[in-house]
Amino acid sequence: MIGPYLMRMRRFVRRLMTRPRIDLPLALGLFLLACVGLMTLYSAGDRSLSLVGGQAARFVMGGVLLLVVSRIPPSTLRTWTPWLYAGSTALLLVVAALGEGRGAYRWLDLGVMRFQPSELLKLTMPMMVAWYLHPRQLPPSWKDIAMVGLLIAIPAGLIAEQPDLGTALLVAGAGAFALFLSGMAWWRIGMLLAGAAAMVPVGWHFMHQYQRDRVMTLLNPESDPLGNGWHIIQSQIAVGSGGVFGKGWLHSTQSRLDFLPEHTTDFIFAVFSEEFGLVGVIGILVLYAFIIGRCLWIAMEARDTYSRLLAGAIGMSFFVYVLVNGGMVAGMLPVVGVPMPLVSYGGTSAVSLLTGFGVLMSIHANRKMHQ
């Protein structure tokens, strides 16, 4: 009975090996970025090879996932989308139920591994918005915008409630970008932004005390010399002391003496800036811009609305990581747990990011035929 399925599986694996359907420039950009990430990690992690090895293994795992996903046609992804979205949102509810009365709770323990359902939403959220807008007439009407708003607000609210403001921001951003790319009228965007600005005081009211503290600390780091203020001050010292050309690879001093907290994870970009200076910062930002630009290019070439919106949203939300993490390290934005993509140490985000790029590869492989 399972014979035909085994045959199909074998054929799928063989195709994966012999004819990967990848976009070379995008793959090259990601590969370069991963190399820079591993290099920085080697330095930031006190030349620990086990740390670098572990991260490299995750890249490999993410790469395999990328290849697998790239073989799934966008039309198939589209039919799966509502289920994937409903499933990942249901997992969020499970986490919320498990975490009842226990404070911050984000993980689902599967026995063999623990994972954060919120990580799944980073991908299923833009998929769902693209799926919803795909058959609709574009630019979207107020009614469609409201529906999309609801689709975004439910999971993002659940994640913010965990509380994990950083991830909630990334998830909501991914959905919002899909809406933006669908051609939502500028005046409507303006009205929504104005409304959101008016809601800021209300949001402040609903924030956790520690989240408010982080914002207040950003405004006056010296007020909290033992906690987040220390992060901000030390991170800026590391960045600022790097200067234009940096201190050179393996020559950062601030992380070495443990002055810089979380210097392999959320604050790794401070080590990078200290070692490679402003030149390095501009260089890596150009690399990020190239990757995002390539994503948008793939999106423009895409065959249908679903693919277009999805590819564009994934590319643009990639930028949110860079902006939030880069801003946090430089003391521009409050301390929220958003990693520098493919540079920060940590498994889940690297794997989920690369899976997202797998979707892009698939969209690229199924692009519009040119005459």
Place this chain on the structure above:
Amino acid sequence: MSKRRTHRPRRAIKDPRGESALFRGRAVAGFALILLGMLALVGRYAFLQVLHHDEFATRADANRIKPRALQPARGLIYDRNGVLLADNVPAFRLEVVPEQVPDMKAMLARIGAVVPLSDDDIDAFRKQLAQSRRFDSIPLKMHLSEDDIARFSINRWRFPGVDVVPYLTRRYTFGARFAHVIGYVNRIDDNDLKRLDPARYKGATHVGRSGIERSYEDMLHGKPGYELVEVNADGRTQRVLETHPPTPGRNLYLSIDARIQKAAEDAFAGRPGAAVAIDPRNGQVLAMVSVPSFDPNLFVNGISTADYRALTTDPTKPLYNRALRGVYPPGSTVKPLIGLAGLESGLRTPEDTVVSTGQFCIPGTTFCRRDDQRGGAGRVDLAEAIEQSVNTYFYKLALDLGIDRLSHYMSQFGFGHATGIDLVGESDGVLPSREWKAAHSKMPWFPGETMIAGIGQGYWAVTPLQLAHAIATFAGGGVPYRPRLVMATQDGVDAKVVPLPNPPEGPSLVSSKANWEAVDKGMEMVMYGDKGTGRALTVGFPYRIAGKSGTAERYSRTSNSYDDRSNLAYLASRNRAWFEMYAPADDPQIAVAVVLEAGAWGASSAGPIARHILDAWLATKGSKAPPFTPYTDPSLGDVPPLPPEDVPVAPPDGDTP
């Protein structure tokens, strides 16, 4: 193309070419926004790395300085005369900075050979490790022995990131005696971390878990300070550059007198029960014991599983605070207050009499209840009814009052709801009322239930604290004060002691002095009358005592209101013995309620305990009653002269045991 929209053909047809163009525009706009954002980032980095480079480069070179949290000393707890009850003593603990440990698993595996670790220690450490930031130090083992310290010092080089750190640990000087009042502190767990303000509890390891330690946590904890230390390449401290000292927690003065507390505890001789003594003039608690008790010092640095199991499986439930949470039917002890309700409502005068024939039936029914005394007590007025605890008088009075008025009056004296003492976890007890019954049963209210409520049976359930509060409120002329354990606070050992005001909760509950005196007369007759149950308890006491015994029957219809945890001890006996007292009767200064879980009769079992408490109180006033029983205590013999009323003084040297 959507089929759903074909009814609006002109607008509904999707236009792939147009959409594609629209998207192209948006993608370009989006990319432009992204470039703008990146430009902002570059601007910020240029600001730090070019404009302010020199400043930050200098700061980086000088950056060998780290802040380190300094723990505030926890506020001390004294009794009303300045006897130290909860102290801080220096100790050492093992701390780990995760960031500096190259291999946590290996370290934990190896360090056990140097400093013995229990599974509890490792569990607690793991939990906190998962919650903390990698550069925060986490305690691994509290209260190291000298051997532990010596062995670790030799092996310290093998364990980077691990160090011995001095700290102050809590010590309860009197052990079990105050455990149910002061409670204890113990290790902060992962739930506490989410509840507590991280800034105030930075680096803190202990938090008040029960009793005064918990309800006054905010005052006792203080505010952490920090010091700036210079560190070497391993992160070990080289020298301290700057110190911002912590603000210690406030000291507390309890209104409890340690001597009365001791006498009360001793008088129980280990028999399960509880006693509460309150000053009727201000609501201050003078003694509060729940027997048996436990050693709170066991909990401070993490109780061992074996010790904890021993405490939780002990059938006498030493962890159970009977004074605060134990609920018992009050029996006859509420009769004086029911009598007062009769006077206050205008239904009775002190002179009105009732004939007790030995049985009372609700008129027109066959619902009858007996008097305690075979054949009845004959014709009695209020005072005699209280003296002889004549049920018929109170059956009839309760029926005349009706349950609504009865429960209204009793509620004012604090029954049926928490007294609001400054401890957490107080039981509400049960005051029989229509509302209570409606919430707990589908049956309507029956007149028979009103009748037995008049003698403290039926649904009634009170805590020893509630009864002490009620009788103190009566003794104090009816002025209700919320019971208070903490009477004053102090900012530091040399600072001024600031009394905590405890204003009355409302106007007096007794409208006329005549009413008060009528009830008081009955309660004095209990102690001095020919037929009073407390006659034997007044021998040799220099002041007049007023009191009332109570013997609550084992069976009542409140089976659902009992706390399961007291059942074992409860079943062991037939009755619960109560006694309430206040003295001096003409100017009450102390009111006491005692319950003995396995007491045969109120007066003979619980009465002597109440009397011992009055003797101890008298001793603190400088005079001494002739020994009332063979029981004497040498430590009560020599008491220092009393300080002025209600003002705590510094502890006399050597006054601690």
